[in-house]
Amino acid sequence: MNVRNSLKTQYKEININDYVNIIVIEMEKINIDELLKILPKLIRENDTVKGAIISALSGVVATHEDVIQLTRAMNERFQKVDERFEAMQRTMEERFQKVDERFEAMQRTMEERFQKV
Incomplete structure (x- = not known):
C-alpha cells in the first residue's frame, strides 16, 4: 500500500x-x-x-432529511433576497416621493404664475 x-x-x-x-x-x-x-x-x-x-x-439519492435541510437553506436565502428587495423598494419609493413633491411644487408655481398673467 x-x-x-x-x-x-x-x-x-x-x-x-x-x-x-x-x-x-x-x-x-x-x-x-x-x-x-x-x-x-x-x-x-x-x-x-x-x-x-x-x-x-x-448515483446519489437525496434522503428526506437532505430535502428538508435544502428547503430550509433555500428559504433562508430567499428570505435574505426578499429583505434586500424590500429595502431597495423602500429606497425607490422614497426617491419617487421626493420626485412627486418636486413636481407638485413645480405645478403650484406654474399655477401661481398663470393666475398672475
Whole structure:
C-alpha cells in the first residue's frame, strides 16, 4: 500500500488485480472549509472536475432529511433576497416621493404664475 500526504488530505492507492488503481480519500482528513472555498472556482474552470462531480452525484439519492435541510437553506436565502428587495423598494419609493413633491411644487408655481398673467 502506497500512502501520499498532500494538503491535509491523505490518499491511499490500492492495487486490485494489477489492473485497477483506486484512490481512497479519508474524509476525516479533508478540510471542508478550504474545499468549499476552492470548489466553485474548480467547477467553473475545470471540466474534468465538473464531470467528476456530475458523475459522483448521478448515483446519489437525496434522503428526506437532505430535502428538508435544502428547503430550509433555500428559504433562508430567499428570505435574505426578499429583505434586500424590500429595502431597495423602500429606497425607490422614497426617491419617487421626493420626485412627486418636486413636481407638485413645480405645478403650484406654474399655477401661481398663470393666475398672475
